[in-house]
Amino acid sequence: MITARDDRRRTFETVPAGTEAVSWWGRAWVSALEGVSRDPARLARGRAYAAEGHVDAVTVTPGRLVAYVRGSRPRPYRTELALRAFEEAQWEELLETVAADPAALAALLEREVPQSLAGAVLPGAGELFPRCSCPDVARPPCKHAAALCYRAARLLDEDPFVLLLLRGRGERELLDELTRRNAAHAAREQPGRAPDFPGVAARAALARTSLPLLPAPLPAPAAAGIPPAYPADPAAPDPLALDQLASDAAARALALLTTAEDPIAELDLWQDAVRLASGHATAGLTGSARTLYRDLARATGRSTTDLARAAAAWRQGGRPALAALEEPWDPPAGPFDRARPALLAAARGSFRPDRNRLTAGTRQLRLGRDGLWYGYESRPDDEDWWPTGRPAPDPVKALLG
Known part of the structure; x- marks a missing residue:
């Protein structure tokens, strides 16, 4: 069982590739840090550090995002980005807003930040506080904090629940609370409606009952039927081959249904090829049937004449007739x-x-x-x-x- 404490700490050993945020909320995250920087060169160096893999595992807890960033010295620097976590009253207002808005809830479940929450959950200019153990403390953010910011933006692209964790709540507890509140909203909107999933008393659920008899099976069809037409597509399998396989599967299923015997059980390669060919009479062969005969003959190392003769025997009486022909x-x-x-x-x-x-x-x-x-x-x-x-x-x- 995942506790609230466990749900409020996540460590990402790997971060999605790339340094440029692709989501609008990821770009807003980067803009919050870039807005306090007065040194574009440091930002560029931080972006290069992020691209070169200098940022190690990233750990996220309420109000803080921490990672070790490797710089020019052998020992990496402890770097963090702080963002104020919400108070209980702020969470109450946010959760009610999402639960009452189906579009916002659906967006969050699709791992997107709803536009209606942008002003509430995304950091504004000056809300993201960088800290680093490196000696460069003159004008934050340093290049290490910038590198962490760019890597964190890629995390937010993939999982906006990281942003909500920074604001103070884990994914599991959020979803549980939103589910409860959404059900309460639905009940208030339809007070006379019975619940979709009424409870059942344990005694009734465990009581011995006799199940009704199964209905009689439907009668077997007289014929296997014709398979659907398959459109020709260069990227798709051969439609004639698909038609042949579908027709054969239907005929085999009908035989199993009516006789309880598999018509191709224990057939060798040649016998099965003869069986397949026997579905097409040799007189007046269509183009698709000629192709089938040619391919089956090649696959079995026989001539098309051999195959046609054997197919005629199979139509005459199946496997015993083929044996009479060849043995x-x-x-x-x-x-x-x-x-x-x-x-x-x-x-x-x-x-x-x-x-x-x-x-x-x-x-x-x-x-x-x-x-x-x-x-x-x-x-x-x-x-x-x-x-x-x-x-x-x-x-x-x-x-x-």
Whole structure:
């Protein structure tokens, strides 16, 4: 817990870079010291000291800002800037002014000094008193005090609560008091309104209660839907790639919702590339689809023809169909013994067997490890087989598609 005493002492080991104040209140702080100086050369030397990093850690307490400033001698000088802290009556008036003015309170919370408080909290000419342990006491401020003033202005730029701490109150206690007063003002303005956050008795809060049943989940949509259009921007990712990722994420989410299974679980790089490509038919490819096929083929070290053939197989039956395309195997004799007579009986010709494949002219059937037959076609005198139709446990139905 931060006490008021802890809140009224802050030490800044580092100060924001730069020597020129950027806020209007930071410049007003510098003007308060420059107004009592009769030696512009000392101010210029102090500004140079500040820029060269001669000011060490800065400690702020009510009425005083202290730091050690390194000069030409090995031992640094203790330098301070004093500003009169407010009396209790002055704080009372200031706090009431801020609490009653929403714009002033909002500015302070945004770490800005409200314009309405400028005359009250900012030091005027002659209100900032420099002191230094250096031997130059003839005409203050000395260059060390000037250096501290310029560095302190950068602190005020970043955090105007430093100025309010110099006037006597810490940030935490100020915010707590302003919150209380602001709530009191709001209550006086709306006396009949119930509080936004009514209290609850501890006994009621801890009482055992039964929660109502959760509502039934909404039905799953019939389709994943179309993603929004992404504008083309040279500084943004490729809109076509974003569209592809969004569409794929939506389809995957729908599959998880309806089947409780991840459609891409345990897929390798090639299988996932085939899955992505299968969403775009090879006939009449658009420019974006051609780009997708090209990029996926390059990423997997395959040709676009290989990818197109594999995508057709994936559309035919997913991962088992891709395996039927790429993995010849030796099935038991039973399925072949039943398939060949069935094809002859259906007047589909005599098919020659080769491992898990039955071929007759330009038509071919492949038996998958899932027990389904997958149909293939090729041009005459060409062993360029492409998946066709839908798989079926009956070889005749698979051949007819």
